[in-house]
Amino acid sequence: MACDCTAPQCQAHKGGKTQTGQAVIELENVSYSYGGGELLSDISLRLMPGSFHFLTGPSGAGKTTFLKLCYMELMPTSGQLRVFEKPVGKMTRDDVANGRRRIGVVHQDCQFLNHLPVAENIALPLTVSGRDPAGEAANIMELIQWVGLANHADVLPPQLSGGERQRAALARAVVMSPEVVLADEPTGNVDWDMSQRLLQLLIELNKMGKTIVIATHDLNLIRAAKAQVAARVLRIANRRLQLAGADL
Amino acid sequence: MACDCTAPQCQAHKGGKTQTGQAVIELENVSYSYGGGELLSDISLRLMPGSFHFLTGPSGAGKTTFLKLCYMELMPTSGQLRVFEKPVGKMTRDDVANGRRRIGVVHQDCQFLNHLPVAENIALPLTVSGRDPAGEAANIMELIQWVGLANHADVLPPQLSGGERQRAALARAVVMSPEVVLADEPTGNVDWDMSQRLLQLLIELNKMGKTIVIATHDLNLIRAAKAQVAARVLRIANRRLQLAGADL
Amino acid sequence: MRLPRFLTNITGLLAGDGHADRVVPPTGFTAQLTLFAAGAMAFLAVFAAALSISTGRLADRWSDELARTATLRISAPAEQLEAQAAAALRLLETTTGVASARRITAQEQQDLLTPWLGPNLPLDALPIPALIEVTQTREGIDADGLRARLAGEVPGAVYDDHARWRAPLVRAAQRLRGLGWLSLLLITGVMGAMITLAASAALAANARVIETLRLIGARDAYIARAFVRRFTERALIGAAIGAALGTLSVALLPSADTAGGFLTGLGFSGAGWLLPALIPVIAAAVAFWATRTAALRTLRNLS
Amino acid sequence: MRLPRFLTNITGLLAGDGHADRVVPPTGFTAQLTLFAAGAMAFLAVFAAALSISTGRLADRWSDELARTATLRISAPAEQLEAQAAAALRLLETTTGVASARRITAQEQQDLLTPWLGPNLPLDALPIPALIEVTQTREGIDADGLRARLAGEVPGAVYDDHARWRAPLVRAAQRLRGLGWLSLLLITGVMGAMITLAASAALAANARVIETLRLIGARDAYIARAFVRRFTERALIGAAIGAALGTLSVALLPSADTAGGFLTGLGFSGAGWLLPALIPVIAAAVAFWATRTAALRTLRNLS
Ligand SMILES: Nc1ncnc2c1ncn2[C@@H]1O[C@H](COP(=O)(O)OP(=O)(O)OP(=O)(O)O)[C@@H](O)[C@H]1O
Ligand SMILES: Nc1ncnc2c1ncn2[C@@H]1O[C@H](COP(=O)(O)OP(=O)(O)OP(=O)(O)O)[C@@H](O)[C@H]1O
Ligand SMILES: [Mg+2]
Numbered sequence A, B: 001m002a003c004d005c006t007a008p009q010c011q012a013h014k015g016g017k018t019q020t021g022q023a024v025i026e027l028e029n030v031s032y033s034y035g036g037g038e039l040l041s042d043i044s045l046r047l048m049p050g051s052f053h054f055l056t057g058p059s060g061a062g063k064t065t066f067l068k069l070c071y072m073e074l075m076p077t078s079g080q081l082r083v084f085e086k087p088v089g090k091m092t093r094d095d096v097a098n099g100r101r102r103i104g105v106v107h108q109d110c111q112f113l114n115h116l117p118v119a120e121n122i123a124l125p126l127t128v129s130g131r132d133p134a135g136e137a138a139n140i141m142e143l144i145q146w147v148g149l150a151n152h153a154d155v156l157p158p159q160l161s162g163g164e165r166q167r168a169a170l171a172r173a174v175v176m177s178p179e180v181v182l183a184d185e186p187t188g189n190v191d192w193d194m195s196q197r198l199l200q201l202l203i204e205l206n207k208m209g210k211t212i213v214i215a216t217h218d219l220n221l222i223r224a225a226k227a228q229v230a231a232r233v234l235r236i237a238n239r240r241l242q243l244a245g246a247d248l
Numbered sequence C, D: 001m002r003l004p005r006f007l008t009n010i011t012g013l014l015a016g017d018g019h020a021d022r023v024v025p026p027t028g029f030t031a032q033l034t035l036f037a038a039g040a041m042a043f044l045a046v047f048a049a050a051l052s053i054s055t056g057r058l059a060d061r062w063s064d065e066l067a068r069t070a071t072l073r074i075s076a077p078a079e080q081l082e083a084q085a086a087a088a089l090r091l092l093e094t095t096t097g098v099a100s101a102r103r104i105t106a107q108e109q110q111d112l113l114t115p116w117l118g119p120n121l122p123l124d125a126l127p128i129p130a131l132i133e134v135t136q137t138r139e140g141i142d143a144d145g146l147r148a149r150l151a152g153e154v155p156g157a158v159y160d161d162h163a164r165w166r167a168p169l170v171r172a173a174q175r176l177r178g179l180g181w182l183s184l185l186l187i188t189g190v191m192g193a194m195i196t197l198a199a200s201a202a203l204a205a206n207a208r209v210i211e212t213l214r215l216i217g218a219r220d221a222y223i224a225r226a227f228v229r230r231f232t233e234r235a236l237i238g239a240a241i242g243a244a245l246g247t248l249s250v251a252l253l254p255s256a257d258t259a260g261g262f263l264t265g266l267g268f269s270g271a272g273w274l275l276p277a278l279i280p281v282i283a284a285a286v287a288f289w290a291t292r293t294a295a296l297r298t299l300r301n302l303s
């Protein structure tokens, strides 16, 4: 079973694809608050390997916060969060770093090292995990070409346009072929054709068995994806996570 | 005549609303290059008071660059650019500053002063132009409420979500009731309902005679606007600016 | 309604000496750095100033006292001694460069010689020479000219300008004075460079703020003024604290035995205590200039 | 294809001492600041070290030479003089704290007195006292004990340990030495604080870089190492340049007339010239510690 929400409609949804084994990310009654009132309350969810989820909800609902919990930038204020079957509370800082190498993230505000060329920024996850980017230069270049940055491989990030930054961020997120890709509004600044290309990349990865979560406001993107994979739509509203399926 | 493009189809488009007087921003055979090849070539356009334009084009085409020319962050590498009837080449730095007070801008990467609360950031254009924000506190608060940030007026900008930043940036752009509003992808990170609210704000301003230019990839937003105002769509592709009307 | 706090902020914005100050982030490491650099360098500068003033005073004293006293020794048969001494005193009266000349009394002579000869030696009974103490004016005596005149008029007189003792002491004192000024110069220079760099670093850290302000229509003068005021203030406060602590430390140093007179205590004297007050002024001036330059440089790169 | 340059970059990334270094921005004002702060403070520290070593040497010399010589003056009727002098020398031989004792010859005595008495005084004919020059060991002589013994055995002897002359000179020298060490301490302290602050400021300027690295899966040790290595290097280079320039300046200062012997020139002697090499080591150690602390502090705030 791909999804294990507490929301009642959840049980109706079964994975379109056979999914076995343990959840890669598992939330059990997780709540989160930045200090004021609770932003996310009592959320339960199991992200199975090979599943494809969209995450929607009004601006300020907590989508980014939810993703930050998933890649351990934030720790739940209550509840149990397990990433790759390990409770985050019991992880050392190095465990967290190692876990992140298995999760590719596109942040909403794409941050790069401004003194390194785009290509090196995209290869950075390899570098920091001690792998040799030179050995994978051909793959990296193919990836850069796919996201349409071949002409920008050796410029510095501040010289990229808004959409180019998002594409570079996506390329960096997938360069390690991570088991999970969390993308926060990855197509907010790109045109429709490019967003289809980027979606294609994520669908390809999903077909290889990777878990994909995309936070987005773009309903057209969700429709386009649903035509190709068994994507499910999660919706955050009023501090809760719901599975929103039929209404799309 | 609201638009004076060099593109042939341009002549076919007449303003839906009577527009008189001089163009607020006028480009005459303007080209721009960041140092490599030309990014924008030989662009001519007259933005008339009270006109409403969308600006589209693939990611990296030069939309942001075009807007930067309009608010004088960049200077044309060739051609004539007049802002409020004054050639930018002949402006002093203080002329530029004064000109910008008549132009509200939503930047693609919304920058704020991170040490000042959101409300003060929104009021900043008043402050730096020597006007007294206290005298307009009621108006400012109404604006903050309209963009849905009433609960975030006194938090610091780093604590805003992506969409909240965009809304704060739009509020800051319009707080002075500027004659021109240039918005670069102002709805890339907000949900559909909110984007309608923001569009409403800009349409309201347009009805007051303000000139609006919105760079966006969101075709639904353009459709929604066209249902309400006589909006025209400019498209940047292959270094040229074209008026794309019928195809939407 | 969340209005109240917002209104308070707006009011805060209006109060004080203008809105511009609020647009500059109040804290951060570069702010601390500016404060500390100004403070530490001011502290050191006060020390260096105290050192160079003290050694300057010392050098003056040594040069003056040693260079401006000389001795005339008159050896002659007892019956001629008084006559020759009187002649020598007359001659000295008409010599340019002599401020005063005085016969050393027998008692003084006895005191001087006691360590060597013991208290029991009957000096009065001995044909000991007469000694005249000569104090020179600032211009000094032409020693060779004087010796030539003495050879003619007071044959028994030997003029000793203590050159043998004086030279190394004066050299040493002048050297100390030079080192003092050198330290002061170095430290003031380092203070200036440090404040300049700290201000530049702080300004670079605020490049985004400047850009944002410029893009929403702030004039150069407004932006520059805001930063210049804030940074000048920081340098002034930092240097004032540093200079005050430095002055306090100098004042609290155990004072040297001035009775010994050989080396005065480190410290200022009289109006000299006001000198440290100059240091914050210099620091503020440097900060003003550095911040202005850096701010305008940053602004020049923005259109 | 744009591949070649990209490949070169990747190769550059692999070359040298690891990838980690490249993730730290190489320039910027805070980098310059670290370099300059380390350099300037090292320069001043070398000066302060030279000052304190020179004054230390001076103080040693003065204390030693002055404190360790004394005079014994024996006034006695002519027939007893030789006997008493011999007795005094014997007594001094058995006194603890006496390194050597020597009768001053008549000629030496004459030379000492000439400035006061003239060359013609027939000293041999006079009942002048005998003088014995005493050199003390480092432990010193118990002056009161010696005087008591002398009163019994050599009634005509007066022991003069030059205390009257010595005290202010020794005080002055020790004071100079103290000031030298104080300056060195102050400047080293300021150097440490400055490097710490500069490193913190530079690290704060790189907070984004650290955050980005941490979020893409870099381990703490990797990030800290990259920054620590870079900053330690900067402090080391800056301080090495500063110390070298300082040493050069000290060496180039016109050397004082050591023949005068009163105040030696500012400078190091012998192995002392190696002392400035310590300063970059201290600077690097401070930078290492400061950067590590600041980096780990920054990282602790990130999950
Ligand atoms: N660091 C923070 N401190 C305090 N509050 C925060 C912080 N970050 C976010 N918030 C608040 O938490 C709420 C949710 O933020 P979040 O970024 O998760 O929203 P989102 O769903 O991603 O919105 P958007 O679609 O606009 O990006 C927002 O109201 C925001 O103001
Ligand atoms: N400062 C710069 N220096 C050099 N090249 C730049 C700079 N800024 C932008 N560019 C390049 O100019 C091109 C156009 O950039 P621009 O930001 O105008 O695109 P855009 O149409 O706004 O794209 P997007 O929809 O992705 O925001 C891009 O290819 C970008 O890489
Ligand atoms: Mg978000």
Ligand SMILES: [Mg+2]
Pocket (backbone or CB within 6 Å): A161, A162, A163, B063, B064, B065, B108, B184
């Ligand atoms: Mg853009």
